[in-house]
Amino acid sequence: MPKNVLKIAGQEFSSRLIIxxxxxxxxxxxxAALAASGAEIVTVAxxxxxxxxxxxxxxxxxxxxxxxxYLPNTAGCFTGEDAVRTLRLAREAGGWDLVKLEVxxxxxxxxxxxxxxxxxxxxxxxxxxxxxxxxxxxxxFARKLExxxxxxIMPLGAPIGSGLGIQNKxxxxxxxxxxxxxxIVDAGVGTAxxxxxxxxxxxxxxxxxxxxxxxxxxxxxAKAMKHAIIAGREAYLAGRMPRKRYADPSSPLxxxx
Amino acid sequence: MSLTILINGEIHAGxxxxxxxxxxxxxxxxxxxxxxxxxNQAIVSKSAYETTNIEHGDIFEIxxxxxGG
Numbered sequence: 072m073p074k075n076v077l078k079i080a081g082q083e084f085s086s087r088l089i090i091x092x093x094x095x096x097x098x099x100x101x102x103a104a105l106a107a108s109g110a111e112i113v114t115v116a117x118x119x120x121x122x123x124x125x126x127x128x129x130x131x132x133x134x135x136x137x138x139x140x141y142l143p144n145t146a147g148c149f150t151g152e153d154a155v156r157t158l159r160l161a162r163e164a165g166g167w168d169l170v171k172l173e174v175x176x177x178x179x180x181x182x183x184x185x186x187x188x189x190x191x192x193x194x195x196x197x198x199x200x201x202x203x204x205x206x207x208x209x210x211x212f213a214r215k216l217e218x219x220x221x222x223x224i225m226p227l228g229a230p231i232g233s234g235l236g237i238q239n240k241x242x243x244x245x246x247x248x249x250x251x252x253x254x255i256v257d258a259g260v261g262t263a264x265x266x267x268x269x270x271x272x273x274x275x276x277x278x279x280x281x282x283x284x285x286x287x288x289x290x291x292x293a294k295a296m297k298h299a300i301i302a303g304r305e306a307y308l309a310g311r312m313p314r315k316r317y318a319d320p321s322s323p324l325x326x327x328x
Numbered sequence: 329m330s331l332t333i334l335i336n337g338e339i340h341a342g343x344x345x346x347x348x349x350x351x352x353x354x355x356x357x358x359x360x361x362x363x364x365x366x367x368n369q370a371i372v373s374k375s376a377y378e379t380t381n382i383e384h385g386d387i388f389e390i391x392x393x394x395x396g397g
Contacts, residue, residue: 091397101395116396119336119389125357130393144396156369160391163371164364231397258397280397 075304077276079253080169080201080222082140084111087270088300089142089255091280092116095289098133104283105134108293112140114171114278116147117161136165142203144171149184151191158200170195171225171257173205181231185212189219196220205257208242210249217252224250225257225278228269232281234261237269247273263292263299270303271311335388343382350377352388363392 077084089112095101105113113134121127134141143161145154151174158170174191176184183205189212195202196219203223204216213224226246229235236259237243247254253275260266261282269277279296286292331343335356343352349372353360365372366389372380 092395093397095395098395114397115393117391118394120358120363120392122335122338122340122356122358122390125359129359129362130395131362136393141393143393146396156366159371160364160366160389161393163373164362164392278397 075308077253079203082169084140084276086111086297086300087276087304088266088296089114089276089278090283090293090296091278092130092134093280094284098128098130100289101130101284102133103290104293105139107290107297108283109297110139112142114142114144114280117143117145117157117164140169141165141167142169142171145173145191146175148174148191149176149187150174151187151194154191155194155198158195159198162200168199169201169203169222171203171205172221182227183207185209188212189215192216192219192221203255208239208246210242210245213246213254214249217250221252223253223255223275225255227258228256228265229259229261231258233259234282234285235259236261236265237272240268240272243269243272243274263295266296266299267303267306270300271307273307276300331382331384331386333382333384333386333388336390347382348378349380349382352382353377353390356390358390363390365390 077087086109088108088110090108090110091114092101145157148154148157172192174184174187175181192202192204201222204221205225206212208226228237255276256269256274257278260279266277283289283292329345332341333343368387
């Protein structure tokens with residue numbers, strides 16, 4: 072049986088759930104959800120400091136980057152140059168080089184611009200970053216990104232923030248089968264069962280933001296997601312029974328009175 | 329005599345001549361350990377805060393981590 076740890080670019084994690092830090096009511100609720108989820112990695116954004124109110128609460132005051140791995144993203148970047156500039160600043164602020172690259176396109180569906188994603192990934196890798204890359208669920212691009220040196224391939228399950236669940240299981244399975252770096256479903260999960268479905272397909276981890284942050288009780292949903300990820304992973308490792316077209320009694324037919 | 333610079337897209341006038349990046353951050357009351365600074369599109373490393381002096385017309389970006397997906 073494979074060792075049950077998630078290994079990204081040499082770093083080991085015991086939780087296979089990565090949570091976002093956007094859309095929460097406040098950072099305190101975000102921190103409580105993180106604790107309930109058991110996640111060890113959080114995605115974060117890089118933005119300008121509000122110069123006029125330097126005492127505003129900061130994310131690092133609620134979620135300690137020494138205890139939780141920060142994964143800075145490039146949300147809002149539309150070119151390779153923007154992504155590199157943003158992540159260089161993130162590297163300076165945090166001092167780490169594991170990053171999440173996402174170069175988006177049309178705000179309506181937020182699909183990744185794959186041409187620009189490929190260009191940005193190359194620029195970042197050349198600059199010494201370890202790139203976890205948000206990608207369409209296209210096995211051809213996934214292969215190209217892995218060959219280029221990305222440390223994790225992160226196909227979308229459904230559009231960002233849509234909560235529609237895994238739309239193309241066949242493609243996710245193809246990506247899992249061909250990849251030797253971790254495959255992480257990034258975006259699309261809406262509730263616990265969908266996180267389980269993703270893990271049952273054999274992906275290494277799932278990133279969840281909106282499904283937790285926009286639940287009626289985010290802390291409780293974070294806990295549900297924790298169990299869903301574990302259940303899905305265990306079921307994948309256990310190997311499901313074959314599907315059959317007809318019934319097969321569980322009690323023996325021999326020895327009936 | 330004072331300097332005028334751009335920080336995060338806003339004009340800041342009256343910056344004292346001879347002030348360093350470290351001095352500017354204290355002047356703005358920003359916690360230097362939680363942020364990163366870019367000056368004229370180049371990163372200013374934390375170790376260079378005190379030795380980098382601000383010049384008239386400098387363009388600064390000062391960033392931190394916020395919630396995101």
